Amino acid sequence: MKILHKGAEAILYKEDNNLIKERITKGYRHKVIDKNKTKYPTRREFKLLTKAKDLINVPNPIKVEENNSKIVMEYLKGDLLKTTLGTYNKNKREKVAKLIGEQIALMHDNDIIHGDLTTSNMILKDNKVYFIDFGLGKISHKLEDKATDLKLLQQAFESKHYKHDEELIKNTLKGYKKSINYKETIQRLEKVNKRGRYKRKN
Numbered sequence: 733m734k735i736l737h738k739g740a741e742a743i744l745y746k747e748d749n750n751l752i753k754e755r756i757t758k759g760y761r762h763k764v765i766d767k768n769k770t771k772y773p774t775r776r777e778f779k780l781l782t783k784a785k786d787l788i789n790v791p792n793p794i795k796v797e798e799n800n801s802k803i804v805m806e807y808l809k810g811d812l813l814k815t816t817l818g819t820y821n822k823n824k825r826e827k828v829a830k831l832i833g834e835q836i837a838l839m840h841d842n843d844i845i846h847g848d849l850t851t852s853n854m855i856l857k858d859n860k861v862y863f864i865d866f867g868l869g870k871i872s873h874k875l876e877d878k879a880t881d882l883k884l885l886q887q888a889f890e891s892k893h894y895k896h897d898e899e900l901i902k903n904t905l906k907g908y909k910k911s912i913n914y915k916e917t918i919q920r921l922e923k924v925n926k927r928g929r930y931k932r933k934n
């Protein structure tokens with residue numbers, strides 16, 4: 733067993749070619765709160781992965797043990813975009829951003845909201861962008877939810893990839909043009925962005 737990542741709520745380790753994501757029960761937490769942090773997100777993530785796997789690139793979900801808050805999924809041997817995106821040349825960066833947008837378009841056209849679109853949750857493997865970490869995701873057809881998903885990604889580019897943020901946003905949206913609701917979602921994104929600016933002034 734090789735620990736790959738220890739987050740606030742989960743540890744991830746590798747066993748053979750599988751990745752195990754285990755949400756940690758904390759003894760000091762009330763049982764009800766604990767389940768909200770462990771069992772239910774585990775269930776939600778596995779369900780979303782299972783739905784997403786026929787539509788976009790995600791690790792293959794293998795099994796879930798809800799009572800142990802464990803998900804077993806395919807281990808993706810690739811580049812975590814958070815650490816590698818900044819090292820690519822312009823051409824590769826543009827291509828990858830476009831792929832990100834295309835995948836999000838497919839996701840949103842099938843009413844999957846990721847909920848945590850950052851480059852820490854994207855892996856490039858065999859020239860395909862894979863999405864991981866659906867623990868904050870949900871099913872929704874609302875434009876507001878889709879626009880909020882894009883807004884989060886925009887903020888992630890601005891904070892983690894500020895050297896290329898405008899280019900990354902532009903190319904992601906180029907890819908997102910594939911969405912059947914492209915226009916409406918972008919209009920809503922502009923509204924959400926304006927609202928943010930207005931809020932900051934107060």
Ligand SMILES: Nc1ncnc2c1ncn2[C@@H]1O[C@H](COP(=O)(O)OP(=O)(O)OP(=O)(O)O)[C@@H](O)[C@H]1O
Nearest residue numbers: 737739740742744751791806807808812852864865
């Ligand atoms: N299927 C996978 N294949 C390879 N690496 C993975 C896989 N799933 C997760 N990882 C690695 O583990 C890290 C954490 O995974 P994930 O984002 O699902 O957990 P998390 O608890 O939500 O972490 P955080 O709170 O830091 O976002 C990822 O950034 C990635 O490096």
Ligand SMILES: [Mg+2]
Nearest residue numbers: 848852853865
């Ligand atoms: Mg994550």
